[in-house]
Amino acid sequence: MTSFFDRSELTRALWIFRREFLMVAVFSMVVNVLLLNSTLYMLQLFDRVMLSRSEVTLLALSLLALFFYVVGAFADWMRSRVLVHAGLHMDAVLSTRVFNASFDANLQQPSTNPARAFSDLLQLRQFVTGQGTLALLDAPWTPIYLGVLFLLHPMLGWIAVGFALVQLALVWFGQRQTVAPELAAQLATREASMYLHGKLRSVDALEPMGMVHHLRPHWLQRHRAALRAKELAHQMSSRIGAWSKFIRYMQQSLGLAAGALLVIEGELSAGSMIAANVLMTRTLAPIDMLVGAWRGFAVAREAFGRLESLLRDHPERDPALVRMPPQGCVQLVDVVATAPGREAPILKGVNLQVQPATVTVVLGPSGSGKSTLARCLIGIWPISGGEVLLDERPMCGWSRDALGPHIGYLPQDIELFEGSIAENIARFGQVDSAQVIAAARMTGLHEMILRFPKGYDTPIGEASGMLSGGQRQRIGLARAVYGQPKLVVLDEPNANLDDEGEAALLRAVQQLRASGAMVLLVTHRPGALAAADQVVVMRDGHIHAQGPRDLVLVGLQAEAEERKRVQALQRLKAQKGPGGHVVGSSGLLG
Structure with a gap:
């Protein structure tokens, strides 16, 4: 019974x-x-x-x-x-x-x-x-x-x-x-x-x-x-x-x-x-x-x-979960992750460590698993193998409500919610005007927001028609850096930014690093490499290369040169005719 x-x-x-x-x-x-x-x-x-x-x-x-x-x-x-x-x-x-x-x-x-x-x-x-x-x-x-x-x-x-x-x-x-x-x-x-x-x-x-x-x-x-x-x-x-x-x-x-x-x-x-x-x-x-x-x-x-x-x-979260602010690094240990309805995993045994006061830039072609890596790092993507550790504790052992203020995240698809600009930046918690303005200044938004008729109190519904894609992305970036979080993950934050916006992004990343934050930046554009301490190159769900920025870039450059040399030899071999002669436009060149 x-x-x-x-x-x-x-x-x-x-x-x-x-x-x-x-x-x-x-x-x-x-x-x-x-x-x-x-x-x-x-x-x-x-x-x-x-x-x-x-x-x-x-x-x-x-x-x-x-x-x-x-x-x-x-x-x-x-x-x-x-x-x-x-x-x-x-x-x-x-x-x-x-x-x-x-x-x-x-x-x-x-x-x-x-x-x-x-x-x-x-x-x-x-x-x-x-x-x-x-x-x-x-x-x-x-x-x-x-x-x-x-x-x-x-x-x-x-x-x-x-x-x-x-x-x-x-x-x-x-x-x-x-x-x-x-x-x-x-x-x-x-x-x-x-x-x-x-x-x-x-x-x-x-x-x-x-x-x-x-x-x-x-x-x-x-x-x-x-x-x-x-x-x-x-x-x-x-x-x-x-x-x-x-x-x-x-x-x-x-x-x-x-x-x-x-x-x-x-x-x-x-x-x-x-x-x-x-x-x-x-x-x-x-x-x-x-x-x-x-x-x-x-x-x-x-x-x-x-x-x-x-x-x-989806059982109720344990009230005994860790609620203290994170202090150490975040690690991915043999992480395997996939998507619902997909048999092949997106991430295949990934190992990565992000230290405080460092900037990690993730590069790689589309579909290599960069965004999934970013989501796994902050614990919002289910993993089927391995574990994600924060301060040497599993990410699932932390209280999400307590950990949330210490994490900043900017996804590729920026979603601004019904409310004022200040409420969106303050994550719809209690609005701290000083921190809202500090986040807006960090991302170069302060002067733009002041030009609106209602300033920071402008409803997003009214401002949506006046906001460009880059401005929306910068508001999302201000929301991510609000309150000086300890871990900041930015997924393609410069996709819609102009030169001025990208310069503001680099300044914000440098300020976060100076404050001791762990920053992971996923990008296709090389401009963000100027702020990188560590570079991770993703290919087909694996980490193809990782290490200090200059060392990885030198390796990538050597790899590119070697690839060009092999391609040139293949083209030359394809042009050779009978007897080992090269076929020219006017006949056989002996």
């Missing part, structure tokens, strides 16, 4: 709310018991008051029924309020955990959509704290209502049982028939939407070359496929709903007809006939609610499974 501590993290988190759900169950019991109030009132009204013609009895029964109606309404309101409170508490308990786990998953597999986890949490919370839970809590009372019907007359009870079985069969059939079309419709809609959004992001490149006209048919094909899938799903759902409505109306009429027949035969009173019809409707109401809530249940079950897997695969 599985113990409580062996259950999944999500199950344990939901178990916290057992007190709230117990309260909701108690209130549901009160609500469902008092729903018999209308049945009993009708019985007494037709079988007692109508015969005795006593106004006092009528008043007493009416006041008593009114009191029970008030109690039932209060219990219904209280269980809804408890569920709302439980939903807010559930969000407070799980939102931060899901937030961290979703971003950890996106780091390991960039194709993961972090927003999906929050959508799953919303769907699970809405079902658990909404009508789905109420339907599940009301359903067990159906046998009690059936028992009351059997007490009135067995025929009425069996009719209700028959209709209940038909409704349950309809629920099962509807679930099997509607899930696949709805999933297909959602997938087709998502595909059409993603295709359109992807093209809208590149509209400045599509419009000048007249590509919009050619792309429209491709989008229209996906859009029409989504509409057809939606239509099929809607038709199936409408068909199931129509059958459910037909069964409900037929049950009311057939129940009333059966009651009338029993009254004619003298086996049932008129009051019992009316009360039984109302009670039969109430008996099947929870099943009707299950029909409506079944789709939500299926969606919530899938969301629960995805969240359970997410939290299991």
Whole structure:
């Protein structure tokens, strides 16, 4: 038997709310018991008051029924309020955990959509704290209502049982028939939407070359496929709903007809006939609610499974992780790294050491593994072999929240976020004006920012149209150097910079080195070599050469000269004709 501590993290988190759900169950019991109030009132009204013609009895029964109606309404309101409170508490308990786990998953597999986890949490919370839970809590009372019907007359009870079985069969059939079309419709809609959004992001490149006209048919094909899938799903759902409505109306009429027949035969009173019809409707109401809530249940079950897997695969970070500022070097020891869906590794047993107060420049052709090396160095790329050490401790043993202020990172794709320029530079933490200005001055941005109407308070949304690619890259660089971090990794930081921007970059790198920081700079441009202490040359996932700058450059130059000599000999050999003579443009040169 599985113990409580062996259950999944999500199950344990939901178990916290057992007190709230117990309260909701108690209130549901009160609500469902008092729903018999209308049945009993009708019985007494037709079988007692109508015969005795006593106004006092009528008043007493009416006041008593009114009191029970008030109690039932209060219990219904209280269980809804408890569920709302439980939903807010559930969000407070799980939102931060899901937030961290979703971003950890996106780091390991960039194709993961972090927003999906929050959508799953919303769907699970809405079902658990909404009508789905109420339907599940009301359903067990159906046998009690059936028992009351059997007490009135067995025929009425069996009719209700028959209709209940038909409704349950309809629920099962509807679930099997509607899930696949709805999933297909959602997938087709998502595909059409993603295709359109992807093209809208590149509209400045599509419009000048007249590509919009050619792309429209491709989008229209996906859009029409989504509409057809939606239509099929809607038709199936409408068909199931129509059958459910037909069964409900037929049950009311057939129940009333059966009651009338029993009254004619003298086996049932008129009051019992009316009360039984109302009670039969109430008996099947929870099943009707299950029909409506079944789709939500299926969606919530899938969301629960995805969240359970997410939290299991990305456990909560250990609070005992190292939280002190890094002091020593960072090392890659036999690191092997690959990408999701790729069999061959990107990095193949890489060994590298970056010392404090040094600048390491990484060179190499495209696809050699330079960017993966940079990401592994700061611990944001999953490795399948070896380890990354910071101060001789594994990078995974450090608290990311505590280590973050001591790391600066500039990726190739610069992403500035909604907020002011100062907030972007300050990494959306508490804005330290002095450090923001210092970072902007280090990267040569201060004067440019002051020219904006609102200066450092200029929202990125307003400034985005005024920022060039180089300016955006320099703001990203200012964010990377904010707070004088101990480890700074810059991936192609001069890709969009002009001569002035590159000079500012070199000054910033030199200031970081003077402050004792470890700097790793990935680049294709030779200008950054002026600030290098160590040069690393990557080729095909291996470190082809590494060492002091001058020594590595001399080796690369000798290698290039040797390669040119071999190529010249190969060309000369290819030009030789029969007998070892060289073929010239005017014949054989002896």
